[in-house]
Amino acid sequence: MKKIIVTLSLIILSGIAVKAQNKKPFLWGVATAAYQVEGGYQTDGKGESKWDYLTNKVGVTQFLIGEKQTANVAINMYDRTQYLKDIELMKKLGVNSYRFSLDWSRIIPDGTGAVNEKALAHYDQLIDDVKAAGLEPIVTLYHFDYPFVLMQKGGWGNPDMIKWYTKYASIVLNRYGKKVKKFITFNEPYIEFFLVETLLNFDQSKASESVRYAQQMHKAHNQLVANATVTKLYHKLKLGGLIGITLNLAPGVPWNANNPKDVKAAKFQDLLLNRLFLDPLFKGKYPKEAIDSLHKYDPTFKPSAKDMALIASQKPDFLGINYYQPAIVKHEDSQMTTKWVENNPDTIKANTGPVRPEYLYKTLMRLKNEYGNPITLITENGTGYKTEDRRIGNKVSDPLRADYIKRHISAALQAKKEGANLIGYTVWSGWDNFEWVFGYTKRFGLIYVDFDTQERIPKQSYFEYQKIIQENIKL
Incomplete structure (x- = not known):
């Protein structure tokens, strides 16, 4: 009996040791996206991208800021001399991961043809430099941008985009898959299609805003099929890491919780922004109420059983969450600014409201309780x-940002403590950069960038985040 007890004790102790050995540190990081930071416009054979076209030819920033701005230089992070300095700033910050994206139009300039070896070599070097600094690279394959040639062919409205994207992803995964252990297929499909493309109407469609909104479902679906296709490819390659997708999640909160119409509008907003993507990814089907609503304006969206079976069979290995604030929602109130669906019996309008970190906590707990705790x-x-x-x-003083980050990390760690399967936290962004339609007028960085001189200055929020990481180093 004594021998059996000793043996069992050794087995238990061995199991504890293995568990401790396999426990991976919590990921603290900062994030960027290629178009927003790289610059290097047309450098080393880069092809024209969608956003090159929109900023240089269309002048898309004029829609919101009244001035034409581009990311042709951005913050010059394509230059190795510059990004090595930026890596040093990350090391001093104390993060152990760096999320960045690759530029499809650099790697395959015309979208489908010859591969640009100079671009592949550049990203090889970047990944090696990030790892040499002790940072884990988290690579986003697609962050809103793709070759302009493919945009001319219909972009994500063309089902062939699935195979074009899969070819690009295959090149990346085969090239970098052994040394990068976390890939993200897509960033924020809702923002790309239902918000930016609908509201700014790049194609100058004469259809109503509601019809344009509903038509984006075809593009979003093609992107979800591409996500499933590449997820399947990744697992077939047996690269030993994880592949996921990033969604922007913004809980719908009624302006007046005692007003049934506001409550209904908030639920409808949640349906269109959150459940429209979470449900197919984790439950294998679109929410019927959302599709019925979109069918009022475009009845042609009818996903095939084959597509849905593929989506259902390829759940993400992890879910990336982009959270900024909840949407404070009213029903039919002309004072609110952001339209979600126009001329719909369930019309809702929303603004972003005050800082509400408790909704990050609620989002994480919802994923735990309703979506299998991915x-x-x-x-x-x-x-x-x-x-x-x-x-x-x-x-550089930025007390509001420092406070925002502190409160949101606290909310996230509380959810983790209560069982949410959270493995890391990433600030957007490490640096002030080109913020899409807002150009250089909005600063999100922990590090101040003088856009004329490329000078970098860590802000107050940088040091606040540094302190938080140090205090939680054993997570």
Whole structure:
């Protein structure tokens, strides 16, 4: 009996040792996206991208800021001399991961043809440099941008985009899959299609906003099929890591919880923004109420059984979460600013409201309780201002951002403590950069960038985040 007890004790102790050995540290990180930071416009054979076209030819920033701005230079992170300095700033910050994206139009300039070896070599070097600094690279394959040639062919409205994207992803996975252990297929399909493309109407469609909104479902579906296709490919390659997708999740909160119409509008907003993507990814089907609503304006969306079976069979290995704030929602109120669906019996309008970190906690707990508690990684969390960052000499004060980050990390860690399967937290962004349709007018960075001189200055929020990481180093 004594021998049996000793043996069992050794087995238990061995199991504890293995568990401790396999426990991976919590990921603390910062994030960027290629178009927003690289610059290097047309450098080393880069092809024209969708956003090159929109900023240089269309002048898309004029829609919101009244001035034409581009990311042709951005913050010059395509240049190795510059990004090595930025890696040093990450090391001093104390993060152990760096999320960044690759530029499809660099790697395959015409979208489908010859591969640009100079671009592949550049990203090889970047990944090696990130790893040499002790940071885990988290690579986003697609962050809103793709070769302009494919945009001319219909972009994500063309089902052939699935095979074009799969070819690009295959090149990346085969090239970098052995040394990168976390890939993200897509960033925020809702924002790309239902918000930016609908509201700004790049194609100048004469259809109503509601019809344009509903038509985006075809593009979103093609992207989800591409996500499933590449997830399946990744597992077939047996690369030994994880592949996921990043969604922007914004809980719908009624402006007046005692007003049934506001409550209904908030649920409808949740349906269109959150469940429209979470349900197919984790439950294998679109929410019927959402599709019925979109069918009022475009009845042609009818996903095939084959597509849905593929989506259902390829759940993400992890879910990236981009959380900024909840949507404070009213029913039919002309004072609110952001339209979700126009001329619909369930019309809702929303604004972003105050800072509400408790809704990040609620989002993580919802994923735990309603979606099988998937591995989750906060891939973006932060706040941008036009006037918050006050530079005096070599110091930049941004108390609101510092407070925002502190409160949101606290909320995230509380959810983790209560069982949410959270493996990391990432600030958007490490640096001030080109913020899409807002150009350089909004600053999200922990590090201030002088866009004329490329000077970098860590802000107050940088040091606040550094302190938080140090305090939680044993997570």
